[in-house]
Amino acid sequence: MKSKISKVGGPKRPSTSPLGFLAGYTLKLIGLAILDAIALWFLSQLYKDQVWFMFIVIGVITIGINLVFLVEKLYPFQWLAPGLALMILLVVYPVFFTIYTAFTNYSTSNLLTKSQVITALQSEQYISADGPAFSWTAFRSPEGAFAIWFISSDGKGYLGMPGQLLEQPLPGQGNLGALDENGVPLSLTGYTRLTKAQTVKHLTELTALQFGTKPGIITIASISKAAQYQQKYTYLPEQDQLLDNETGIVFTPVNGNFTSPDGTSLNPGFQVGVGLKNFIKLSNTAALRGPVLLVFSWTIGFALFSVLFSFALGLFLSVTFQNSLLPSVLIKAIRSVLLLPYAIPFFLSVLIWRGLFNQTIGVINRIFEALFHFSPLWFNDPGWAKAAIIIINVWLMFPYMMLITTGSLQSIPADLYEAAEVDGASSWQRFWKITLPLLLVSVGPLLVFSFAGTFNNFGLIFLYNRGGPPVPNTPTPIGHTDILISYVYNLAFGTSNADYGYASTITIVIFIIVAIMTIAQFKYTKVWEEV
Amino acid sequence: MLEIKSKLTSISFQRTVNIIWSLLVAVLALGFALFPILFVVAAAFNPTGALSTTTLIPNQISLKNFSDLLSDPAHPFLLWMWNSLKVSVITAILAVMISSFGAYAFSRFRFPGRQGLLYSLLLIQVFPNLLAMIALYIIVYQIGRYFPPLGLNTHAGLIFIYLGGALGGTIWLMKGFFDTIPRELDEAAVIDGASRGQVFFYIIFPLIRPILMVIGILSLIGTYGDFILARILITRTDNFTIAVGMSLFSNLQYNVEWGKFSAGAILGAFPIVILFYATQKWIVSGLTRGAVKG
């Protein structure tokens, strides 16, 4: 595919005949028309199924694309169209989703929508105290119709056909055969008696059938039980209440759960908007009374030093190999192998580093013992633990830095170096005055971006030592290597339950903090300067 | 006489210093990079399946882990690797295209909202996206209802999601690179009668090859090893990518099959390293230097 696109050479004299121009324009219109057709079909389907969020997003994108391709003034956006469209759907929308969730109680116990909860509750059934319960055996005709022989708890046998009243025929009457020792007919004319295995196979069908007539409809609940099930709850739309048919208690929706007057609430709960409740909860949390400043400063330090050191190392390596006189095959091989930390699964590498840093039997401490006669406490001491984490992060990030600096170095024209050499500049001066500034123009934003990413990178922190060593005397659990995001997320995420609404709130607050830092860094590094 | 001699020795002296210095740096860097990886290799060849970070050379060496890994029909490792390669290569190509179009626009055109848009692109990527997983899952599910080839459990759907990040942070890198190519080139071509599209493909494109390759490689590595998104969107074992598949060997602390996992990690890293080796000549071409003139 590459060979189709890239052609080295000067500009060709293009065909600018009016016909060519018209052909191009027509092609564009046809393409747009096809796109619109697909989009309109898609939108109509979404409208029909009431998937509103997608309807809006796709609608906005379609309108945008049309505008961009038809309005000449918006020509630059034609180049941006595919990227922006994807971004709006896949990045912008989830951000809005998160923001919206922050104002709801969406959590693992309030997972479903209200209508889903109503459906679920209305499908609950109960057997009234005097309602009959049966064991049953199935019979099936060659055409696939079923007949069921019910035996009630007091031993009476009934024949049931779907939709009809139960009968109590005697053996020999109608199509009934003789009864076996359990009171179940051995045969039924026109039907074969099903074995248990065969019955199980048809269970899904069987559970959909209804026997008897209202109000005493009997349904099959399981392989062993059929009964007159009543619907337990009925939803009353006008009063927005749920009536318990068995006990008569009325439940009203309160904060996402149907609650009875005496306070018992029904599971499952549903999502509702809760306004600013999550934000208020966050501002009142005990976690904020803990050593937040400590965590914050470590988070900044962690991100800063990781980026700084890995960039320095990566840049150093790319410059060295760029100017190296070793045979290029060797250099290419060295660079490729140096990529490995970036290519090995993160989980595995961190685990190995954990083992290497092990205080008693790890290789690193054995070396330290031999050379310096002391073993740093890479896990139990806050300072050494932080150092270990930064070392690991530098190891993880430097190939990336090496890669982007290698690429960016190519953009610096060679004649600049030649001119400087002629002027008598040393290689050190050449680096500082030419290489670095020009490099930072393109790489600078990426460093800012890496900083923001590292700021929120709690994967490493968690895998290394779960944020430990723990800090004593705090209102909520906190470790010395916890970063801001791992510290507060613990408030929202338990072992298997999660409060997504609260987590979204925390996300927004952290985002604001990071955004401010990012913008500040941008302004500071004046990366906006253009060449 | 003496002057000439000292000059000669000075050049060859410089050459020697350069080579020694390069070798020294290389050895140290390789040592640092490979140190933990050697233990991964050791574990891959250790038939007991233990992950020892204390002894480098295992007591027994065998290829058992590799053969177990490759011959398990329930865990088709090679298929997973192929899936990952397929998905990541296609994503990389498309991402590079989309990204370069965008960078071209930002670099060459001046339009209202340009600066704001560039800032926003960066800021929005910085939003912690823990909850995005839920949103993306629902999006792919909904799309899949009407366009099944793009739905849940399809590779096309996965590629589609990965492309959401195409206009991400790397667009800055590209734009910066574009900016170093003087506008005079563009303008000369336009005067000659070329359309914008032709300027892009015939003039700019060849000059930005290094950065295209870099971004392609970055995208490739990123999606090749992606675990989080692939795990949510791909449910059938046959469709797994390599990271998701391998995670089945490691149930987090209990019953981890370290031997197979390490063997898988090594095998999985191979294509990346080889690809990077093969494509380096387009990154460090030297062809682009001096393109300024003329």
Next chain:
Amino acid sequence: MKKFSILLSLIALSGLLLAACAGTPAAATELPTTAPAALPTEAPTAEPTALPTEAPTAEPTATPTEMPAAEPVTLTLWTVSNYTAGFKAIIPGFEQEYGVKVILEEKNFGDTVTQLQSAGPIGQGPDLDVVQGDATGTLVAGGLLSPIDLGDKAADYIPGAIRGATVNGKLYGVPVEVSNVALFWNTDILQKAPTTWDEFEQTCKDVIAAGTQYCLLLQEGDAFGFFPVETSFGGYAFGFNPDGTYNPNDLGVDSYGSLQAAKWLDKMVKAGYIIAGTTWETAPTLFADGKAAMYITGSWNLPSFKAAGTPYAIAPIPSGVQPAAPFMGVWGISINAFSKNQALAQAFLTEYWSTEAVQLEFFDALHIPIGYLPALAKITDPDILGMSAAGTYANPTPTISAMSQYWSPVINAVTFIMDQKMDPEQAFKEAASQIRTLIAESK
């Protein structure tokens, strides 16, 4: 312009490539109702005659009941990779006996819960799901599980396991594995395992004098392994309500018993009987290499001990003022509330899973402690018997939501004591206060 059209066609080409990618097998999004192989059914596919009185209010999206033998029914089961081999062994029997195909999907630890939470409500979930017991409460609160009616068969399972999976009086999970930690001891170093903590101290004195480095291995911050020790001193996590459920308001971390246990731990560390600094990676190796006399751990380490040839035996954790009661870890099969095959899933559990033959087959494939009593009675594996004995008094891990606030503070407290960074009573009291704060905030 012309180049732009080439561009368009390139994008179209990529689109075709994408479509080609999508030609992967089994790309269907509706899992339960696809069955690639048609099952041999007993009735020939006769023309469906209009059936009288088909229930008008049948399930809205059920397979049309008029068509005999046209829609093969399938059951989808999600499991974690630990149990895959076991299910693979027993599924063919079910398929053969009942003619229902079972699709087994292997997932990561944790995913059987989190993916059910996103997939279930949109109909993409399985019929049966293997989940860890302490997630049951959360899943029930989210409306994701259906109650299971085991009838008489419920009595055939370990009572604690059934109790643990019961929420509001209804059962939501049928046990797959019921495990607990136990005291592993090295038969070369010790002649017998201590049964009380007094015996333990004497044993350690002798053992260390004889040259063994570690007497009892307890991993750094191992609150799970330390819990049975706590209970032997009278401590507990959460108290019980009269009906046997856990009471989130009765936190036992700072109870007298737990504080005694904390002081004991401190004493042991000071005496050198428990040495801090071992992790989950190093402790098994230490025990396997014979450097430790005893180790509180679970069955997950058995394979490595066996591979290393360690001379081990399994005993109950020593008792203090009362027998030790470790947490009972239960993994069970639950029914997805959104499954379209509720009764069928239930039948799998009652008719097939809850039989001695199937349970033994499952056990043979995995050698894990199952929860079905009649099958357990037939097992002679000494490891399983040893772990069972250690779990005689085990209580199910609480599934109340308050439990998720329990771990972090207690792990930290145990770490503080082992590292000698805090007074033991102070550490546990602070953990208790942190837990109460977190519980109050999560309301």
